[in-house]
Amino acid sequence: DGGITQSPKYLFRKEGQNVTLSCEQNLNHDAMYWYRQDPGQGLRLIYYSQIVNDFQKGDIAEGYSVSREKKESFPLTVTSAQKNPTAFYLCASKGGSPGYTFGSGTRLTVV
Amino acid sequence: AQKVTQAQTEISVVEKEDVTLDCVYETRDTTYYLFWYKQPPSGELVFLIRRNSFDEQNEISGRYSWNFQKSTSSFNFTITASQVVDSAVYFCALSDLSTSGTYKYIFGTGTRLKVLA
Numbered sequence: 001d002g003g004i005t006q007s008p009k010y011l012f013r014k015e016g017q018n019v020t021l022s023c024e025q026n027l028n029h030d031a032m033y034w035y036r037q038d039p040g041q042g043l044r045l046i047y048y049s050q051i052v053n054d055f056q057k058g059d060i061a062e063g064y065s066v067s068r069e070k071k072e073s074f075p076l077t078v079t080s081a082q083k084n085p086t087a088f089y090l091c092a093s094k095g096g097s098p099g100y101t102f103g104s105g106t107r108l109t110v111v
Numbered sequence: 112a113q114k115v116t117q118a119q120t121e122i123s124v125v126e127k128e129d130v131t132l133d134c135v136y137e138t139r140d141t142t143y144y145l146f147w148y149k150q151p152p153s154g155e156l157v158f159l160i161r162r163n164s165f166d167e168q169n170e171i172s173g174r175y176s177w178n179f180q181k182s183t184s185s186f187n188f189t190i191t192a193s194q195v196v197d198s199a200v201y202f203c204a205l206s207d208l209s210t211s212g213t214y215k216y217i218f219g220t221g222t223r224l225k226v227l228a
Contacts, residue, residue, distance in 0.1 A: 033215075033216075035218075040120070040220060040221075041220060042202065042218040042219055042220040042221055043202070043216075043218040044218075045215060045216070048215065058215075088154060090154075090156065092156075092216075098144040098161065098163075098206050099144075099146065099158060099161050100158075100216060101158075102148075102155060102156040103155070104153065104154055104155040105154040105155060107154070
């Protein structure tokens with residue numbers, strides 16, 4: 001079945017450490033997105049990519065970085081510059097129709 | 112500017128009651144899409160419905176129904192005869208051609224629905 005796989009499901013980060021969240025899709029979608037979810041704030045866009053080797057900042061890109069070397073993969077790195085990284089992270093992709101397909105998310109906790 | 116407002120932060124109902132979740136949106140575009148997603152405790156966003164701005168027909172799907180009214184910029188969602196399994200956070204979202212020229216989602220803050228047995 002086609003879909004989006006995010007890993008790991010749970011991730012713990014120490015202060016000052018960079019961590020990378022994985023997002024892989026086998027839907028042949030061109031566009032991919034990363035969202036951050038905090039309690040009571042809905043989902044906020046971090047980065048998005050419309051095509052391989054190209055990506056744009058979303059509304060809250062500071063402290064994050066991404067790459068899009070392959071169509072199937074859009075990893076998100078949470079850097080030490082992100083002062084409050086504890087959150088739930090959702091990856092999504094979009095094909096020809098306006099709707100998104102979401103992954104099951106990664107819950108990141110700073111310890 | 113684009114905006115989606117879900118004024119109800121949390122709603123609690125007793126099983127078998129009907130419940131309506133409100134969604135009000137703002138956009139300057141004439142072409143846009145509206146969505147409802149369900150987020151169960153597992154975290155994944157489950158797609159429920161999509162409506163485009165030119166289709167104001169209301170829709171019923173089983174116990175779910177949606178009322179889209181452009182005149183009031185609202186896209187409300189009703190669950191009839193609620194069940195405990197309906198307990199989740201529900202998000203309304205708007206997708207339009209943002210200033211960047213690409214369709215992006217704007218999410219509301221979500222409504223947490225608790226259905227009590």
